[in-house]
Amino acid sequence: MEKKSNILPLSKVSEGKKVLVKDIKNAVVKNNLSRVGIFVDNELFVTKKGWGNSPIALQKDELEIAIRKDIADLIEVEILNLSNE
Amino acid sequence: MSDSKKFLLVGCPNSGKTTLFNALTGLHQKTANYSGVTIEKYIGHFKIQNTLIELIDLPGIYSLYPDSDDEYLSVNEILNSNYDGVVLVLSAEQLHKSLLLALQVVDLKKPLIVALNMIDEAEKKKIEINISKLSELLNTQIIPTNARTHQGINELKKQILNINISSSVFYDKNILPENFNNYSNWINYVLQSDKHSEIIEKDLNYKNQLVQYIASRCVSQKNFIQKNKIKIDYYLTHKIYGFVFLLLTLLLVFQMVFFIAEFPMEWIESSMNFFSEKLQSILPPTQWTDLIINGIVPGITGVVMFIPQIALLFLMIGILEESGYMARISFLMDSIFSRFGLSGKSLIPLVSGVACAVPSILSTRTITNTKEKLITILVLPFMSCSARLPVYTLLISLIFPENQYYGFFNIKGLALLGLYLLGMIMALIYAFLFHRFIQPQKKNFFFIELPSYKIPYWKNLIFIVWNKVKVFVGDAGKIILAVSIILWYLSSHSFPDVEKKLYEKYSVLQKQVANTDSLNVLYKTELLENSYAGKLGKTIEPLIHPLGYDWKIGIALVTSFAAREVFVGTMATLYSANDDDVSTLRERIQSAKYPDTHQPVFTLATNVSLLIYYALAMQCISTMVIVYRELRSVKWVIIQFLIMTGTAYLLAFISYSLI
Numbered sequence: 001m002e003k004k005s006n007i008l009p010l011s012k013v014s015e016g017k018k019v020l021v022k023d024i025k026n027a028v029v030k031n032n033l034s035r036v037g038i039f040v041d042n043e044l045f046v047t048k049k050g051w052g053n054s055p056i057a058l059q060k061d062e063l064e065i066a067i068r069k070d071i072a073d074l075i076e077v078e079i080l081n082l083s084n085e
Numbered sequence: 086m087s088d089s090k091k092f093l094l095v096g097c098p099n100s101g102k103t104t105l106f107n108a109l110t111g112l113h114q115k116t117a118n119y120s121g122v123t124i125e126k127y128i129g130h131f132k133i134q135n136t137l138i139e140l141i142d143l144p145g146i147y148s149l150y151p152d153s154d155d156e157y158l159s160v161n162e163i164l165n166s167n168y169d170g171v172v173l174v175l176s177a178e179q180l181h182k183s184l185l186l187a188l189q190v191v192d193l194k195k196p197l198i199v200a201l202n203m204i205d206e207a208e209k210k211k212i213e214i215n216i217s218k219l220s221e222l223l224n225t226q227i228i229p230t231n232a233r234t235h236q237g238i239n240e241l242k243k244q245i246l247n248i249n250i251s252s253s254v255f256y257d258k259n260i261l262p263e264n265f266n267n268y269s270n271w272i273n274y275v276l277q278s279d280k281h282s283e284i285i286e287k288d289l290n291y292k293n294q295l296v297q298y299i300a301s302r303c304v305s306q307k308n309f310i311q312k313n314k315i316k317i318d319y320y321l322t323h324k325i326y327g328f329v330f331l332l333l334t335l336l337l338v339f340q341m342v343f344f345i346a347e348f349p350m351e352w353i354e355s356s357m358n359f360f361s362e363k364l365q366s367i368l369p370p371t372q373w374t375d376l377i378i379n380g381i382v383p384g385i386t387g388v389v390m391f392i393p394q395i396a397l398l399f400l401m402i403g404i405l406e407e408s409g410y411m412a413r414i415s416f417l418m419d420s421i422f423s424r425f426g427l428s429g430k431s432l433i434p435l436v437s438g439v440a441c442a443v444p445s446i447l448s449t450r451t452i453t454n455t456k457e458k459l460i461t462i463l464v465l466p467f468m469s470c471s472a473r474l475p476v477y478t479l480l481i482s483l484i485f486p487e488n489q490y491y492g493f494f495n496i497k498g499l500a501l502l503g504l505y506l507l508g509m510i511m512a513l514i515y516a517f518l519f520h521r522f523i524q525p526q527k528k529n530f531f532f533i534e535l536p537s538y539k540i541p542y543w544k545n546l547i548f549i550v551w552n553k554v555k556v557f558v559g560d561a562g563k564i565i566l567a568v569s570i571i572l573w574y575l576s577s578h579s580f581p582d583v584e585k586k587l588y589e590k591y592s593v594l595q596k597q598v599a600n601t602d603s604l605n606v607l608y609k610t611e612l613l614e615n616s617y618a619g620k621l622g623k624t625i626e627p628l629i630h631p632l633g634y635d636w637k638i639g640i641a642l643v644t645s646f647a648a649r650e651v652f653v654g655t656m657a658t659l660y661s662a663n664d665d666d667v668s669t670l671r672e673r674i675q676s677a678k679y680p681d682t683h684q685p686v687f688t689l690a691t692n693v694s695l696l697i698y699y700a701l702a703m704q705c706i707s708t709m710v711i712v713y714r715e716l717r718s719v720k721w722v723i724i725q726f727l728i729m730t731g732t733a734y735l736l737a738f739i740s741y742s743l744i
Binding site: 027028029030032034035036037039048050051052055060061062064065066067068071 | 147148150152178179181182185210212282283285286289290293296318322324415416417419420421423429530531532533534535536537
């Protein structure tokens with residue numbers, strides 16, 4: 001049986017999931033996230049989502065930010081707490 | 086002899102920077118705009134020993150790599166202006182977030198002192214910070230502060246004169262291109278070009294490792310779960326409950342701006358009327374008296390009248406911002422508004438636009454994205470403001486003279502609702518079109534920081550309200566006053582020989598007639614008819630004839646440019662009725678006929694056409710002034726005027742032709 005990959009765009013992750021940032025596919029987005037302290041290999045918590053999956057609120061330490069779906073599409077993440085799916 | 090020094094206050098958004106600024110400078114502050122733009126900088130003063138300190142509160146930045154216009158201006162000021170030192174504000178509550186900026190500022194090699202602010206919030210969250218270690222690593226003096234209680238403020242003031250340049254270096258010289266011998270030159274170069282994202286990425290990654298290292302040495306947090314915050318946040322941002330709470334909040338804002346502001350506004354209006362009457366009884370009947378009573382006093386009234394609405398609107402916005410709820414409103418509304426090119430933060434300006442567009446346009450400054458702010462300003466005047474209400478009331482009563490009911494619903498109420506909806510729908514349609522056709526000068530990376538909830542600090546609210554009112558009176562007020570004087574001149578003056586003939590005619594009549602009151606009303610009517618504004622009304626008659634309007638409506642269109650409600654007053658003068666007696670005016674208007682055809686002027690088609698015109702046309706000089714003030718662009722003011730008035734004209738024409 002084919003093993004299901006658990007790496008997916010951040011926009012597709014549901015609320016309450018902890019994720020690991022694997023890749024950010026746009027240099028501008030990558031640098032802007034870095035400015036607020038979010039880097040590849042960081043763990044994030046998807047706290048809430050708006051209607052139509054946008055915006056998506058992410059928490060890292062004490063910082064909570066919300067980004068739009070088009071930006072979340074460019075961030076590849078791995079879900080860490082799959083057992084809760 | 087006293088000395089003076091200049092310092093910049095630099096920090097991340099939500100680091101308590103403005104509270105610290107207010108604590109340091111008190112009321113000794115003024116607002117200024119960066120040249121050519123409306124991004125504000127606050128300049129404050131305080132004295133230490135014999136030295137006068139000038140402190141400039143720069144817009145918040147996350148790093149020295151700017152993304153938005155206000156960040157760009159902050160970074161430019163840090164790099165290129167002359168000053169004696171930087172007061173860097175770090176949030177003790179979110180030190181991780183603030184450290185990147187701290188390392189970059191240290192690398193600029195400017196005299197620096199750090200205020201580790203919100204120390205109380207960190208304590209509440211059981212965050213422990215080893216300040217002496219942090220001070221050692223950054224090689225700079227750090228003063229722990231709590232700006233709300235003034236903890237550490239005196240110490241910060243004392244130490245501000247003893248600051249020095251940190252010897253620490255936090256950038257990797259191998260990462261920067263060879264020709265940049267210091268970090269300051271590199272950042273300056275980045276400001277002028279956006280083609281170095283790879284080097285920026287390397288620099289940010291390098292600094293992130295240092296941030297992690299410093300944080301691991303200086304910050305520790307015991308297990309802490311903020312249960313209440315999680316619960317409150319869950320409901321306030323919930324897809325259903327969140328909107329219910331938002332609706333209640335909007336209702337409160339609306340009540341404050343629309344109804345509560347009415348009391349002081351009425352008081353101001355009646356006081357100014359009283360003042361005007363007093364002046365009239367004291368001053369001799371000359372041109373200058375007329376200018377003061379009918380030009381300057383109404384102009385000042387037009388400015389002062391807005392103050393209660395502006396103050397209350399900004400008080401509410403201040404509470405929403407300070408509490409952290411504004412960010413949640415943006416989160417909730419962004420999913421809907423982003424489809425129309427608007428920001429989640431556009432909601433408050435759009436809703437308050439129902440009261441008045443002037444303060445609402447000022448409140449768009451909370452929208453950081455330039456394109457979204459522009460679109461919000463451009464479509465905001467479509468929202469039916471309170472000045473349209475007297476016009477709506479008069480015209481609806483012409484269409485539906487009697488109260489009719491459909492179930493619980495009064496037909497007049499439904500018509501009024503329809504007009505409000507028409508404005509909202511047009512605002513969304515045009516927002517969508519602007520979104521499609523306006524190319525952003527620079528693509529902003531959109532994100533909202535959701536700060537922790539806080540009880541609003543009353544002193545900050547006072548500063549917010551005070552500064553906004555000052556900006557309005559000082560900037561827009563002058564222009565509104567000047568324009569109302571021009572409109573007074575146009576509606577009270579005509580060619581000298583015409584004025585003279587009218588005066589002679591009514592002087593003779595006055596001797597023959599017993600009732601001079603009605604004669605005065607007729608004199609006023611004929612004066613207005615022959616004034617420059619009256620001539621203008623007659624000149625535009627061919628243009629407005631396809632909409633079903635005659636020259637009298639033309640005059641009202643011209644004079645109501647000062648404010649839409651002037652339409653009713655002008656109609657009252659033209660139809661020789663008392664301004665306050667709408668029923669008399671309605672009867673006179675209803676019976677008005679074209680002299681040649683004897684057909685009624687105000688038919689159903691004309692009334693509907695006028696209603697649509699007033700709902701959609703840009704008929705407010707104060708709004709145009711404020712739009713110019715905010716966008717600093719005549720081009721956008723003209724585009725907005727043409728689009729709104731063009732749409733109004735077209736739809737009024739279609740409705741007149743179809744009915």
